[in-house]
Amino acid sequence: MVEGQLEILKQIQWCLEKYGVKPVHVEKFGAAGLFFVFAGPKGVTGTVRIHPEGVVTLTLEYFVCNGLSPLFSTKELQRLRDEVEEKLKASRSRLLPPVQRGLAVDPYLTTSDERLLQYDFDVKLFEERTPYQKVMIVHSPSLGNALILDDLINLAESDGIYTDTLMLKGRISYKGKTCLILGGGDGALLHQLLQEDPDYITMVEIDEVVMQACSKHMRSVCGDSMDSHKGLHHEIIVGDAVATMEEYVKEGRRFDFVFGDLTDIPISTDPTAELWLFFRRILTLALSLLAPSGIYLSHANGVSSHKALSMFEEQLGAIDPPVKFSKCSAYVPSFMEPWVFYQVWYKHSPPVVLPDTLQSSLLS
């Protein structure tokens, strides 16, 4: 087997030589194959791993300052790939674009199911570590400004569809209604609800820094809705949503609509039991604040995160008194995946007029 692997090495070596990249070390792993180290000019290192299962990987690494040309052009790399594929008589091969590490504006984020996405962020507009999270606003030429909390994209200027779907804009009337927003620090939901002639909107957001940053850098999203904490038809409470809800429950407050727009809803694909207990606590509190025929509207997770979504629905099934729910999804541009939104109400007190979407997507 080693001989076959050395032959593979010889072919790759032949391909790399014209770039001045030469083998300098070999590491033998017995049954796990061979690992070769290459080195070339300008500090280029290469590694070739020959996995006995039939996969050969070639990785080049080098440093260039941001903005300077890469040491290998795309065309050179394509030629190298083609040559290696031909020399090895490989059935298929794949050239991946350079993974860029150490950039001042990191371009990589992940989907809800941990797939790698490279964004076109070019400028960091805001960054601050608050007691609650790392708050960042970056600019993307294709998506506009984007709010990123703890390396998760929360909302970009391209994402009107997120708020439209969360509030079922045009399908639910908010005229003269009372609303409670849990979270929503980007101000998009508050801004959109204020256009609908509501009676009063209360928003509880824990992180003042998020609101200030969005008021400055995401103005196309939040308008002037967060310029002051109190307006004719709205109030922003800077505080903990759970504590505020507990207080409201004691006071007997009720809202026609409660919105779940918290950032700390368990979006990991591997959420802990405690996180879900915490989530159910929020859910129970939110539902207990609903006026008769009220609706709880919440975002949930990416459509691909089946486990998290079924956990979400499991929690809904455990609520007492029992609830009914409907759901819908919309592709959110900056998330680069479709996102799922839920509408929840008490079985014993359904919405007076169920909007079409709630009826048609009724699940329980």
Next chain:
Amino acid sequence: MVEGQLEILKQIQWCLEKYGVKPVHVEKFGAAGLFFVFAGPKGVTGTVRIHPEGVVTLTLEYFVCNGLSPLFSTKELQRLRDEVEEKLKASRSRLLPPVQRGLAVDPYLTTSDERLLQYDFDVKLFEERTPYQKVMIVHSPSLGNALILDDLINLAESDGIYTDTLMLKGRISYKGKTCLILGGGDGALLHQLLQEDPDYITMVEIDEVVMQACSKHMRSVCGDSMDSHKGLHHEIIVGDAVATMEEYVKEGRRFDFVFGDLTDIPISTDPTAELWLFFRRILTLALSLLAPSGIYLSHANGVSSHKALSMFEEQLGAIDPPVKFSKCSAYVPSFMEPWVFYQVWYKHSPPVVLPDTLQSSLLS
């Protein structure tokens, strides 16, 4: 300097040791820093590159069969990252999800500006190398089935917006009109135009395999429009668009609308002069087939591909007799980026009724 680098190595070594991963080789690059090779159980290799500019990279590589658990869980990797960041007193660090190489269904594609995107493709439904291209249809749980030609995503079942924007659906009336589609082998445009009560649609697609594969696997997109090559209101010509257009020009044929939906429009960020000359040839032919007040409608490129888009407009500026154009863009879910579409007409023969969007986005 080397001493400081060895101290960095010592710290990383300490962090890796609990996973049984130990240093086995060092490569010195002088001014370009140090490169360390680690090895661990189950054929894990690690490389640590200490770039004197201040970036330290740690890369782990190992083989597992598809479907088996990774050797390191996300939580373990996060802990390792945190430890390394703390030990090195790094100002920031980034953990990227595993780059998966050698999978039967490759999950990686790129945006038009060569950014890396990881899709959730799970099943390969179709693959064939034709004389023209590599045709592949894969399934994505979040996007539906997707047509991929030569590693470029052409259309997915999620992408109704692509066709709607290409034809300005609802903003241009096709009733009683004649249309020529260049390319369009996925059948989406043909299917949508047939819903608009047109007089006659001619489609020229070179690759029969694409049409057959889409008729089978992308039926939500093309309906039954490609089940036969001739219908009451349409005809599909399997052939070269340029040759067919040249023939039509000789015959004096004219169409109310010509659509550019070819896959070989230069979408590379580094297109050659010949490609652009070819593109201008297509454009000139297409425009010469327009009936008086006709419109040429074409997709172009991602909004981030500034160079390709300005080349596109440069070609439009070189057309004689002179043309006017408008453009619009739409975020196409499976492209994971907004795409730009153009509408072009002769200056001396503008559309009789300019749809709103054409007027409002008029550029020249």
